[in-house]
Amino acid sequence: MKLKMTKEWLxxxxxxxxxxxxxxxxxxxxxxxxxxxxxxxxxxxxxxxVVPAFGRLISLSRRNKGLTPEKLxxxxxxxxxxxxxxxxxxxxxxxxxxxxxxxxxxxxSEDKLMELSGxxxxxxxxxxxxxxxxxxxxxxxxxxxxDEKRALEDFVKQLSK
Numbered sequence: 173m174k175l176k177m178t179k180e181w182l183x184x185x186x187x188x189x190x191x192x193x194x195x196x197x198x199x200x201x202x203x204x205x206x207x208x209x210x211x212x213x214x215x216x217x218x219x220x221x222v223v224p225a226f227g228r229l230i231s232l233s234r235r236n237k238g239l240t241p242e243k244l245x246x247x248x249x250x251x252x253x254x255x256x257x258x259x260x261x262x263x264x265x266x267x268x269x270x271x272x273x274x275x276x277x278x279x280x281s282e283d284k285l286m287e288l289s290g291x292x293x294x295x296x297x298x299x300x301x302x303x304x305x306x307x308x309x310x311x312x313x314x315x316x317x318x319d320e321k322r323a324l325e326d327f328v329k330q331l332s333k
Contacts, residue, residue, distance in 0.1 A: 223262070223263050223264070223265060223288070223289065223290045224262045224263070224303075224307050225288055225302075225303035225304070225306050225307045225327075226258070226285065226288035226289045226290070227258050227259050227260070227261070227262065227264065228259075228306065228307050229280070229285075229288065229306070229324070229327065229328075230255075230258050230259055230274060230278070231259040232316060232320060232323075232324045233278045233280065233324065233328075234259075234278070235315075235316055236316055236321065236324060237278070241255050241256060241259070244274075244277065244278075247277045248270075248273040248274050248276070248277045249273055250269075250270045250273050250274070254266055254267070254270055258270070258274075263290075265289060265290040265291065266289055266291075268286065268289075268291050271285050271286055271289045271291060280328065280331055281331045281332060284299065284331040285331075287299060288303060298330070299330070302327060302330050303327075305323075306323055306324075306326075306327045309323040
């Protein structure tokens with residue numbers, strides 16, 4: 173018996189598996205690299221707009237609390253260079269431990285931050301839409317503008333739901 177697994181079939185069924193590996197019989201090891209690349213590309217597409225929102229949320233939340241990057245890194249017990257990467261590198265995906273530490277210090281939902289950081293796949297379309305709107309509305313300034321503060325508060329409320 174020969175199975176036909178086309179790229180289209182794999183992409184169509186990738187969401188159904190929810191990261192589970194299901195198999196029966198043998199699988200050609202030579203196909204693993206191609207399959208891994210396909211899964212990574214799909215995951216990157218899923219992460220899309222939410223990861224930049226994570227960095228922006230951390231930056232604005234830190235500034236809203238009047239914390240310097242050094243102080244937040246110290247309070248969260250994370251490396252300063254990782255915090256800088258989170259805030260300044262648009263598609264940087266931090267370690268899950270880092271996300272948990274930041275959630276505690278900034279009083280944000282750990283589960284939602286895990287989705288925003290790209291550590292878990294977000295299936296919440298409202299969260300994705302909110303992330304895009306948040307990133308688009310939050311401009312980079314030293315002090316939070318009224319609009320940034322409102323965008324931050326609205327987005328934090330959404331995370332609490």
